[in-house]
Amino acid sequence: MKNSIRFILLILISALSVSCFEDRDDNGIFASEINDFVWKGMNVWYLYKDNVPDLANNRFSSDEEYANYLNLFSTPEDLFESLIYNRETIDEFSWITDDYIANEQFLNGEGLNNGMAYGLFRFSSEATDLYGYVRYVIPGLDADDKGLKRGDLFYGVDGTQLTINNARSLLSGANYSINLGTYNDNGTPTDYTDDSMIQTAESVSLIGIEHIENPIHINRVINVNGNNVGYLMFNAFNGSSTELNNVFGTFKSAGITDLILDLRYNPGGFTSKAILMASLITGQFTGDVMNTDQYNSEIQAAIENDDPEFLNDRFISSENDMALNSLNLNKVYVLTTGSSASASEFVINSLNPFINVVQIGTNTRGKYQGSFTLYDSPDFTRDNVNPNHTYALQPLTFKYSNIQGNTDFIDGLSPDIEKRERFNNLGVLGDETEPLLAEAIATIAGSGRAVNQKDNDSFLYEFINENDSKFRMLSEKDVPPGMIKRLLFNE
Structure with a gap:
């Protein structure tokens, strides 16, 4: 049924033709081992598989061709990204992680939190500079202790102006300083421009602690x-x-x-x-x-x-x-x-x-669209996961x-x-x-x-792309017993 899925792992090819890198435990493993998992997981479960030619079941005619294909990608992230269908419009939400434990914590609302929930905006749809505002503060966490409140404005993080290109990295952690600003409408409440955003010398240093936010x-x-x-x-x-x-x-x-x-x-x-x-x-x-x-056509038919x-x-x-x-x-x-x-x-x-x-x-x-986490295991569940690495996939399924x-x-x-x-x-x-x-x-x-x-009196252009990974819909359903096994091994 799926000869392409039954390819054996090709990790014994010479080091000259296979990329090597270090995993989280500093144990060298061949990139093709994880790349093999990435391709097979997407080949079985990806919602838009039918729209991605490189995920077709007949894409490769031999193990060698498959191995050569995997080795075109120096990192699993590169391979994963190449398999995404229409990233700009249709699938903005699939991701890959090199730490499935941290991913599990994130999906359950756990992790470091400084207590500041923020939004980002710009003053026109063409502007590249971003500004932040505090949406709410979680009681008892650092932002609350530091006196931040809903409506506080900030223009930078650690002294760097926020832009559409750097906001994700600057705000990715929980420990940083925000550079506060104020807004002066100059007596014209309908004339909103970034020229009226006043950068102050005041900053607030925020520190995150392990916390599970009550929804x-x-x-x-x-x-x-x-x-x-x-x-x-x-x-x-x-x-x-x-x-x-x-x-x-x-x-x-x-x-x-x-x-x-x-x-x-x-x-x-x-x-x-x-x-x-x-x-x-x-x-x-x-x-x-x-x-x-x-689901994709094959999963849909199998479930039906x-x-x-x-x-x-x-x-x-x-x-x-x-x-x-x-x-x-x-x-x-x-x-x-x-x-x-x-x-x-x-x-x-x-x-x-x-x-x-x-x-x-x-x-x-x-x-x-929704998803569930795919692990490097025989049936892509957490059971019997590959101990050589901690990569996992969170594709739209x-x-x-x-x-x-x-x-x-x-x-x-x-x-x-x-x-x-x-x-x-x-x-x-x-x-x-x-x-x-x-x-x-x-x-x-x-x-x-x-x-x-x-x-009609709108001036706030909300910028939300930097937080796409936060938008999630996760299924907790148990896949019908034996279905994936039959798909993988044609039983």
């Missing part, structure tokens, strides 16, 4: 015209299901009539948590299919043959024997920005055919569509009411006067703007 950032009940309205700012689809269920229990006990779900800074997470969220908001659709998944139910995501009424405090709502208000992605979009898109989802803010990111077939929303999900965040008027998160929350409250009260009314 439940704010939850409260707000009285609107005599009715209780629930407000939940949820910043990642991970964390404790029990704690999230308890929040909905509080909402339920308060008898809330409406829910405002704030996903404006939520880059995604696990689909299981997205299914949980959708089921907590509703409750009247238990067992109904909310989404169907789609082995276990077609694997492709379905359904509303649930319990999780691990925990009954859900579902609200049985017929309408939900969701706050979004360009940083709302993956599992956040999963919730919105899944609910749209079932209840009235009133989206307030700006377009979401446009990530309708599936995409989803809701029950109306909506998928491929590359430009994101559009708001019903457009409302932009502005760094000069961010407000206090959770306060009724904060602009996006105020818009939702006004809409609930009947005094908000009409649906589809545009927010």
